[in-house]
Amino acid sequence: MANLRSPARRSRLPALGVGVLLVVGALAGATAYTSNQTAQTQQTLAQTLEAQLEATGYAKVKSSTYQRGLLSSTQTMNVTLGKGTEDVALIVVNHIQHGPFPGFQAVGNAIVDTEVRFADPALQSRVEKAFGNQKPTIRTVVGLGGGTSTHLDIPAGTLLEEGDVGSSTLSWQAMTGDIENSGLKSSTRLSWPEFKLTSEDGVLTISGMALNGNAVKQNADDPLGVGEQVLTLASATYGGTSGGAQDGLDLKDLKVSSVSTLKDGFYSGGVQYNIGQLGFSGLGSGTQSLKNVQLHLSMGHLSREPLARMVTTLQTLGQQLQDDPDAADLSEAQKKALTDDALALLRAGPVFAIDRLSLTQTGGDIVLTGKAELPGASELDAETAQMLASSPALALGMVKVQAQLKAAEPALRELLGALSPDAAAGVQSLIDMGYLERQGNDLVSTLAFGSGEATINGQALGGGF
Template identity: 25%
Template sequence: MNRPTKIAAVLAAIALAYPVAAWFTGQRIQTILDEQYADMQSHPTLKIAERSYERGLFSSTEKVTLEMAMPVAAEDGAVQAGEPLRMAFVSRIQHGPLPGFRTLAAATMDSELVLEGEPGAKLRETLGDKAPLTARTVFRFDGGGRSAIDSPAFEFGMPDGSGGELRVGFGGVDADVEFKPGMRSYTMKGTAESMSMEDPNMRISLSGLAFDGDQRRLFDDESWLYVGRQRATVATMSVEGKEGGELDGTDFRLERLSYDIDAPSDGEYVDITALLGTEVLRVADVDYGPAHYDFSLKHLHGRTLVALYRKLIEIGSDPEQLARQAEDPTAVFAPLAEPAMALLGHDPAFSIDRISFASPHGRADLSAQVSLDGIQPDELGNPLMLMAKLRAAADISVPQGLLQALAGGQAGSAEEAAFAAAQLEAQLGLLEAQGYLQRSDALVKTRAAFQQGQLTVNGKPFNPLALSGR
């Protein structure tokens, strides 16, 4: 066989084999997507209303319509079920091994978001033929892949449920997500230029958002619990009340805000450490920044944590539950009691590692820790046993000038402010004399602790009657 004949034979073999490979990769991608939407169905707030999949030899088309429960406020303030938000993802899939003859991969998928109903109509008025969100995904042969997500800037208005209009603005997003087979782990990185919401009472705006994360599933059979790290930074965030509205006079601004969560795991247990900070925290004309709020949740049992999380999501998407909470805020605790008590049975610990902020009078700092030591399942329903095993402590350092400003904040005259300041000074002096606090460098400092049913303040057993000088 001469050389040209050999080349022709090889090309003929490839031509015959390629349709078989394309058919195989098309089947593989459909299976991956089937598994993905099976996981999504387990989420309490999402419902797959419709799904169609038309598979061809070299390409396929998929349309998935999702519904999300949308509770709304009626004109009388009651929370009720609104029309669910319907959104469809339309995807055009090119099968490998050479999808579109542009790259070597199992498949490429180009997806567009289509909002239905009134929100979709409003968006189309703004965007025309542009999709509010697009994604290009390249699937590797092992089932993992990478998605590039993009959204244009847009703004639209819609009824707010109380007779007014809610205007939503979005400056666009650019994100990149790399995922392992079955979404067992993923990394992400992205930016969003701006976001805003405005109604007759206030305007909330945010600019310069950047985010990234590196997470993995704690359990292979649980698609909604990931461990790892997430971080976000925001250049500015502001809340402004409108003149004549219910929030007239509200003026709140954050600058250089950061949010960092680290959630490592040890077997079936998770630790969560959250660091929230802002360089500027301006309320009206007073800047309380830099401000920090850092807290930790340690030794959380993963399975019971998932049960509690699912119950929280379920409550947040149930209009009847939200209506009961609007009338009685404590109503939320009843459906959470069982998973919360189960979580307590695994000896979790909670700590406020740092609350700190500046003020015109100096810096204020607080830290606290709470834990239940060795609680047994049969003791969870016994308040006395819970109190006996509760351990808590808090350290507080507050400028005395800040306490005086807060004490006189509601005074209607200079005389009332002076009286409030004198009362505060008398109370602080009494507590200092009895050893319950210390005053140094214009700071009021104390430490409170609760252990084995005993409350101590500044290392001394605390007697509430001491507040009256008896």
């Protein structure tokens, strides 16, 4: 166990940990290798590893050297980690063994063993003690065809930090990961069994975290690609005190997934949040418990070509700002390109949808669905868009919205009662006004908005827009 004694101030260790993980992930994901077995191939490999670090936006390569040998090469990068305040210096060393039999351990173009350490010897010593003197490993095998396979191992560890106002202990179990890339296809698998932070105020435990995903690009210049990412979390718990009161959080069975598809020149994408159980206490709210909480959002009918150009322009801008932080945000040409592509996206008729927002109470389910469209944007031009931007209320006439709330009556009363007794008492008033309709055991409210007018359950809302 490593022991860090410091004055009473907020620890930088969590931020440093996140930053180092970004660096590790960038290096592990470096995949743009060529298959020609020449000195230029190895130089390209070194340049790619450097570019992957820069792409994180959190790491800046200050210097890089490359030493080419007969059977192996070494790339050493001095990296600054941070956003300009209290930056931390890292040394990243890539030990590259050349193919076709790199290190006589595999058949391929190269094996890359990556070493990341802090430039400050004292800090590096503390980190090594936290890992029990075991080293994290990142090994990438570059195949003869240019594909890569990377394996990542972060050892378990414990870190104790002591200050004038108390101590905190950060502990974690070993994290493992595999990243595969075969040109236009890639996949990622990461697993982190447990992370625990114990302080004078309370204990936070995150267990059973895993990330799995895959992506496919149409060609090497495709900035978008399609694919799926799934993050799962078995549980997250917190128990502690705040201002003398007990606070608590109990989350179980979290699943966050995102998916993107391409059909007939249009992208569709969505993200889904699913929580098996969510309980919390404190903040003056007493104890609350929600089950089967779901939030599913999607965006569809996004024209591929203007979207891809917008992403490319924004990536170029990000690189410009990284190279010269004092540079102007956008050139006039970039502004015009982004405006033109944004208009093309709107004219194509994108659709935003709340596919499902729901939770389960003792009395049943509460479900909200809805979608928003822009049928009035099909003929939108730059002059009209500029006018609408200065007067957003005028744009409402172009929007079409449909939404429906459907809830088991006991569940709705239970939820509103937990939030406010007055809100629960107002349910009957909404029924009497026709804003909620009984359909069997459910209460239903249907909202429609179009041409600047809104209705609820077919009743016009006074005033319009």
